[in-house]
Amino acid sequence: MDTPVTLHTQVPISILGGEVNAHFYGFKGFDKNNEHFAVRAGEPAVAMLRALDVHRCRLLTNNPDKVKQLRDGGIDVVSSVPTGVFLTKHNHNYLRSKVSKSSHTIKL
16 A cells, blocks of 8 residues: 655745745655655645645656656646756767657757
8 A cells, every 4th residue: 555645844945045935845655765855946836746735837857758647647737848958978879869769858
């Protein structure tokens, strides 16, 4: 039986010189040997997101499957914002594979 994920710690923080209110959150119910936390910046508009009472989000990702997973889990993904990548001769083939096989939105 899976342990339910619950919020156990919430710490308010101020970032960007006090212009943005944010929070650190700690969770119970995941792997007991590792800490799990989230940072929320600004006001919110998947078990971890449900514990935070998040119903919609803007997602920073290059992976369209993450958007699908959140939507399938009942989270309204308002937009998906691609992230940059650190391209080197060592990871170029790996990143190209992500684009060609998984439709990642990476500009190479």
